[in-house]
Amino acid sequence: MAFRTILGFIVPLLCSSALLAEEINLNPSHPERYTVVQGDTLWDISGKFLRNPGQWPLLWSYNNQIKNPHLIYPGDTVYFSTVNGQPRLSFSPTEASAVSPSSGPCVLSDEDIKNGRTSFALSAEGKLRPCIRESVSAKAIQLIPADAIQKYLSxxxxxxxxxxxxxxxxxxxxxxxxxxxxxxxxxxxxxxxxxxxxxxxxxxxxxxxxxxxxxxxxxxxxxxxxxxxxxxxxxxxxxxxxxxxxxxxxxxxxxTNEQEVVLNYFPMPPEESIKATIIGVHDGVTQIGRYNVVVIDKGTADGLKTGHELDIYQRGKIARDPYSPVKNDEVQMPDEYAGKLMVFRPFERVSYALVMQARKDIHVLDKVQTPE
Known part of the structure; x- marks a missing residue:
């Protein structure tokens, strides 16, 4: 249809003072290094280092070396360290592209041209050796798998x-x-x-x-x-x-109208306290898992916006207590944390959201709320 969609993923280079003051909650089993593989998303990688991957802008913002995490490619390696008590990530590109300018074949990358590279390999006679122009053909990683929501954007x-x-x-x-x-x-x-x-x-x-x-x-x-x-x-x-x-x-x-929809995904909790319910799921699934699209019963009228993330709680079951002195006594079990979702298309009174994490089975009528 005559409807163009652009997926924009932004990384704030300058965080607000409130964001900088937020404490990063690290994943206790985080690796010291991680090599990106095909199919990884920025959310996946951040989840290896953070308890809450939604804090990724805060962690990446500390690191001057990683100018734009959306320009990380399969084969690149991310390293974790702590400097002056602050967590940091450093980055090295694919080994195949990290060729020394003074030995081996001269390779001129797109980044070299952008940065105005001035040092090149010389022959034994002191002459400049010919360089190979190298362009990155791999697709940079995304925050989320865009194809999971593409058909729901309009x-x-x-x-x-x-x-x-x-x-x-x-x-x-x-x-x-x-x-x-x-x-x-x-x-x-x-x-x-x-x-x-x-x-x-x-x-x-x-x-x-x-x-x-x-x-x-x-x-x-x-x-x-x-x-x-x-x-x-x-x-x-x-x-x-x-x-x-x-x-x-x-x-x-x-x-339909010819228009562009630009979605800048910057996951963050809503400013308001939201308590909602999953009232539907798309694609005919019965047990909801990661990257499934769900419908929740809150929308823009309740303060929800694109990028708002909410915690999912598996609805606690009702158990019969055979030992209670009360005949046919039943006890409501507590709701259990089950994962996270991100709103990507809010309407006035309902919203479409993508399940980003699923630690337990998720079902229609499970609860969602502003993270605590």
């Missing part, structure tokens, strides 16, 4: 009551099709004054409900396909440009 949508049911709908398919797919034309009621040239097909999804009050918080609209307007009118003619499923008569149409 789709699906959470709408208000009757918002989907009042939208234009497909009244017929071109040709003699019962269902339509990519490249087919469809006819849509009442697009006389188009808001956009690009539209998306949606179908009714889950109703999002507060589990305690049963109040409806929103209605999920499930994405089906992208459309391009060919001719306005009643009916209007549109062409299917991309489809993730079958398009049928009666499916609803909503406009």
């Amino acid at each position: 789709l699906p949508r959470v709408l208000g009551q009757n918002e989907l049911n009042s939208a234009p709908y497909i009244v017929d398919l071109a040709g003699e099709h019962l269902i339509a797919g990519t490249g087919d034309k469809v006819y849509v009621r009442s697009i006389d004054q188009p808001e956009s040239l690009t539209y998306a097909v949606y179908r009714e999804g889950d109703t999002l409900v507060n589990p305690e009050t049963q109040e409806v918080l929103g209605y999920e609209a499930k994405y089906v396909a992208d459309l391009t307007l060919q001719e306005a009118g009643d009916p209007a003619t549109l062409t299917i440009t991309k489809a993730s499923g079958e398009i049928r008569v009666g499916d609803r149409i909503l406009p």
Whole structure:
């Protein structure tokens, strides 16, 4: 669809005084060195040195050598040390790229060009030896695996009551099709004054409900396909440009807008005290684990923003006490810490979040809250 998404991952080079005053909680079993492997994320690496990987900006900020942790590549090595009581990380690039300028083949890296390298290998006659221009082809590590949330950055949508049911709908398919797919034309009621040239097909999804009050918080609209307007009118003619499923008569149409969404992930706890509940999970999983996308029953109206991290607590079970003098006595077991999640797409009253850590099995109706 006509919707461009840019994933931006920022590292503050200058932390606020409040951030600098925060105490770093080290992982007691942290390694002295770690070599980055394919598939690592910045969150993974930080978790090897920290109890709470969300403190990564604080730890990396102490280290002048690591200008940008997002430019670390598989094969690079990170070293841990303590200087004047402060934890520090030092960094060495892949051994293959660390070639001495005075021996062996002359290798000119992108970083050398950027920094204006002036020392080069000389031949026995004192002449400059030819250099090989080396470019890094490996992909730098990310804070989180972007593909885990990519499809949720613009789709699906959470709408208000009757918002989907009042939208234009497909009244017929071109040709003699019962269902339509990519490249087919469809006819849509009442697009006389188009808001956009690009539209998306949606179908009714889950109703999002507060589990305690049963109040409806929103209605999920499930994405089906992208459309391009060919001719306005009643009916209007549109062409299917991309489809993730079958398009049928009666499916609803909503406009999409050409825009960029820039998400700067800087995980931090909310300023407010948030107590929420997991009310849904995507991709059809029943037991929620790391990098699954969940829906929680709090949103921007409650103070949640992109990047806010929350602790997950496994809901304590109710156990029957056969030894109690009270007949059929039951005891509520305490909730147990189960992991962390990060909000990446907040709506007004609900939010989509990515599970970053999962120490126990996580389920719908488990609790989430501001870290203590």
